[in-house]
Amino acid sequence: MSSSLCAPLGTRRGRGGYVEDGSSRQDVPIVVREGVYLTWEELWVTMSKPSGKDGKKAIILESQTGYAKPGELLAVMGPSGCGKTTLLDALAGRLNSKAKQTGDILINGRKQALAYGTSAYLTQEDAMLTTLTVEEAVYYSAQLQLPDSMSKFEKKERAEFTIKEMGLQDAIHTRIGGCGSKGISGGQKRRVSICIEIITRPNLLFLDEPTSGLDSAASFYVMNRIARLNKTDGIQRTIIASIHQPNTQVFQLFHNLCLLSNGKLVYFGPASAANKVRIWRSLVCVSVQLLSCVV
Numbered sequence: 001m002s003s004s005l006c007a008p009l010g011t012r013r014g015r016g017g018y019v020e021d022g023s024s025r026q027d028v029p030i031v032v033r034e035g036v037y038l039t040w041e042e043l044w045v046t047m048s049k050p051s052g053k054d055g056k057k058a059i060i061l062e063s064q065t066g067y068a069k070p071g072e073l074l075a076v077m078g079p080s081g082c083g084k085t086t087l088l089d090a091l092a093g094r095l096n097s098k099a100k101q102t103g104d105i106l107i108n109g110r111k112q113a114l115a116y117g118t119s120a121y122l123t124q125e126d127a128m129l130t131t132l133t134v135e136e137a138v139y140y141s142a143q144l145q146l147p148d149s150m151s152k153f154e155k156k157e158r159a160e161f162t163i164k165e166m167g168l169q170d171a172i173h174t175r176i177g178g179c180g181s182k183g184i185s186g187g188q189k190r191r192v193s194i195c196i197e198i199i200t201r202p203n204l205l206f207l208d209e210p211t212s213g214l215d216s217a218a219s220f221y222v223m224n225r226i227a228r229l230n231k232t233d234g235i236q237r238t239i240i241a242s243i244h245q246p247n248t249q250v251f252q253l254f255h256n257l258c259l260l261s262n263g264k265l266v267y268f269g270p271a272s273a274a275n276k277v278r279i280w281r282s283l284v285c286v287s288v289q290l291l292s293c294v295v
């Protein structure tokens with residue numbers, strides 16, 4: 001099933017979801033039309049260890065604090081297993097039931113849920129029907145996700161625009177393909193997944209490793225398209241993306257950087273400050289930690 005068909009952000013009421021605001025209870029998720037300022041403070045995520053173990057909880061994320069602003073791209077970086085996906089899941093309210101989350105996550109300064117279509121989450125793995133063409137995959141997604149108030153023609157137009165936006169027009173009639181039936185390339189598959197997620201024009205976009213498995217040129221292409229989204233449709237979108245080993249060109253697209261190591265926050269601030277000694281020292285620490293895991 002497509003990741004776009006997962007429960008929408010903020011509609012979950014489980015342990016990992018948003019906490020209702022005790023002072024001003026809102027049962028109906030509100031639609032945020034303006035930009036989304038997302039802030040999180042003292043965010044901790046723990047997981048119950050398998051039964052039979054010492055009964056303690058494993059700390060996955062420790063004391064995370066940060067923010068993401070409309071019109072900006074926040075990159076979440078760090079070695080494998082440091083908690084990037086967990087942070088995105090926690091912020092998107094989609095942690096699984098084994099996880100316990102504490103701390104505050106605020107949307108435009110308040111604890112509240114977002115309505116369907118306001119946010120989208122691109123999962124780390126592409127999950128699409130391999131027999132569909134690019135056009136069919138995006139068009140069917142438009143039919144399923146866009147409101148009934150839009151006509152079929154408008155939905156088709158939106159699908160076509162989104163396909164062009166992601167630079168997929170040349171592969172529009174190619175099958176997605178999978179194991180045993182070659183179809184579009186890995187980079188194009190990633191971009192189809194992004195198309196499916198952005199079709200509703202969400203204000204808040206979570207992208208988990210949008211460039212995984214791509215070479216540096218394809219990574220730049222995908223990230224540049226994502227960074228340009230705000231310019232092409234004029235929506236001041238808040239984008240949070242986890243990413244592995246970006247090259248210099250990709251790195252320059254980030255406004256802010258959240259660097260994690262072993263669940264702890266190493267650096268949060270402007271990506272442009274990464275050339276300062278402090279951040280490089282942090283990166284060295286992360287690399288050393290990664291090496292010690294590998295050896």
Ligand SMILES: Nc1ncnc2c1ncn2[C@@H]1O[C@H](COP(=O)(O)OP(=O)(O)OP(=O)(O)O)[C@@H](O)[C@H]1O
Nearest residue numbers: 047060079080081082083084085086087096098124
């Ligand atoms: N359901 C779970 N139960 C126990 N531990 C978990 C669970 N989910 C994640 N973890 C652990 O939490 C840590 C962080 O996982 P996470 O998937 O967030 O890492 P990541 O930074 O996204 O890694 P990668 O770059 O490989 O995708 C890992 O050590 C992982 O084993």
Ligand SMILES: [Mg+2]
Nearest residue numbers: 084085124208
């Ligand atoms: Mg991950």
